[in-house]
Amino acid sequence: xxxxxxxxxxxxxxxxxxxxxxxxxxxxxxxxxxxxxxxxxxxxxxxxxxxxxxxxxxxxxxxxxxxxxxxxxxxxxxxxxxxxxxxxxxxxxxxxxxxxxxxxxxxxxxxxxxxxxxxxxxxxxxxxxxxxxxxxxxxxxxxxxxxxxxxxxxxxxxxxxxxxxxxxxxxxxxxxxxxxxxxxxxxxxxxxxxxxxxxxxxxxxxxxxxxxxxxxxxxxxxxxxxxxxxxxxxxxxxxxxxxxxxxxxxxxxxxxxxxxxxxxxxxxxxxxxxxxxxxxxxxxxxxxxxxxxxxxxxxxxxxxxxxxxxxxxxxxxxxxxxxxxxxxxxxxxxxxxxxxxxxxxxxxxxxxxxxxxxxxxxxxxxxxxxxxxxxxxxxxxx
Numbered sequence: 598x599x600x601x602x603x604x605x606x607x608x609x610x611x612x613x614x615x616x617x618x619x620x621x622x623x624x625x626x627x628x629x630x631x632x633x634x635x636x637x638x639x640x641x642x643x644x645x646x647x648x649x650x651x652x653x654x655x656x657x658x659x660x661x662x663x664x665x666x667x668x669x670x671x672x673x674x675x676x677x678x679x680x681x682x683x684x685x686x687x688x689x690x691x692x693x694x695x696x697x698x699x700x701x702x703x704x705x706x707x708x709x710x711x712x713x714x715x716x717x718x719x720x721x722x723x724x725x726x727x728x729x730x731x732x733x734x735x736x737x738x739x740x741x742x743x744x745x746x747x748x749x750x751x752x753x754x755x756x757x758x759x760x761x762x763x764x765x766x767x768x769x770x771x772x773x774x775x776x777x778x779x780x781x782x783x784x785x786x787x788x789x790x791x792x793x794x795x796x797x798x799x800x801x802x803x804x805x806x807x808x809x810x811x812x813x814x815x816x817x818x819x820x821x822x823x824x825x826x827x828x829x830x831x832x833x834x835x836x837x838x839x840x841x842x843x844x845x846x847x848x849x850x851x852x853x854x855x856x857x858x859x860x861x862x863x864x865x866x867x868x869x870x871x872x873x874x875x876x877x878x879x880x881x882x883x884x885x886x887x888x889x890x891x892x893x894x895x896x897x898x899x900x901x902x903x904x905x906x907x908x909x910x911x912x913x914x915x916x917x918x919x920x921x922x923x924x925x926x927x928x929x930x931x932x933x934x935x936x937x938x939x940x941x942x943x944x945x946x947x948x949x950x951x952x953x954x955x956x957x958x959x960x961x962x963x964x965x966x967x968x969x970x971x972x973x974x975x976x977x978x979x
Contacts, residue, residue, distance in 0.1 A: 683799075695786055696790065699787065706776070713773070714818075717821060720769060720825050723761070727833075731832050731836045731839060773819060780808065852938065866922050867932075873927060877926065879967045879968075879970040882909070882923055882970070883909070884971040885909045886910040886911070887971065890973045891974050895978045896939070898936075900935040904976050904977075905944065905946045905975045905976075905977060906946055906973075907945065907973050910944055910945070911943050912942045917934065917945065927967060927968055953976075957974065
């Protein structure tokens, strides 16, 4: 019993000690939590205070910069106003005789510059018109080559145009020379004034700026004039090419028109000519130009290469048609001819061969037909 009582007392004491320890720990934990919360609250408060401090400092800095910028702007405005007043005062005080001469010469230069501008504008318009004429001529030629007809513009008087252009070029050259001379005079007056007044004198600076401006304008004017002259030469070259194209095309069209008329005439003669009631003799035929055997002629349009047995050669349509009519009347319905544009002559034939040997045999066997009296071999090479 004693031991049991002691064991129980000991257990109760241990339980009491455990309870006290638990209560002490709970109290310590509560105090630690309280301390932690207090520390976090303090840190948050410190952070908010720092942010407020930084914002206040940033605002103060911005306000100070704005104030400094305002002061700088006011100072600049004041300095500009003082500089302007100084310039006006200097200009009013420095209106010497040289300055007056410079002012007068500057006004004179404005008149010369206007003349230059007007002349250059005329030159530009002239070159533009020449370019338009070239474009029209090129378009006409291009359309014609595509088979599209466009009414051709008449050729202008090249001599008259060139005379006008040369006169304009002379006037522009004279105006350029005049402007250069005036700028040189102005530069001399400026150099004289620099000897009397400082180079940074407001009027001297203004005059130097004007001189540089005039020199730049003159250089620009000369460069534009040179470019226009270059364009004019190019247009002249290209126009000559297009003119030759037009002339060549016109010649081609004339050839085609003549060929169509020749075919129509030959067809008409064959269809309307009746056989002669009386036999024709050689004396009834005009053989035209006497031919030497084995001629070679080149570039015969609308005719094939080969060896032709030529009956007659005429340089007039009337003589040609007369021979053709009599040949058809004599029974030669296959009569034909070709035209040599180089000599403007018509070559009348009815047989053609690919080789010389066949042509020679045919010539030897020509017989005694009245239209075969002057037969000769002509070779066509295209």
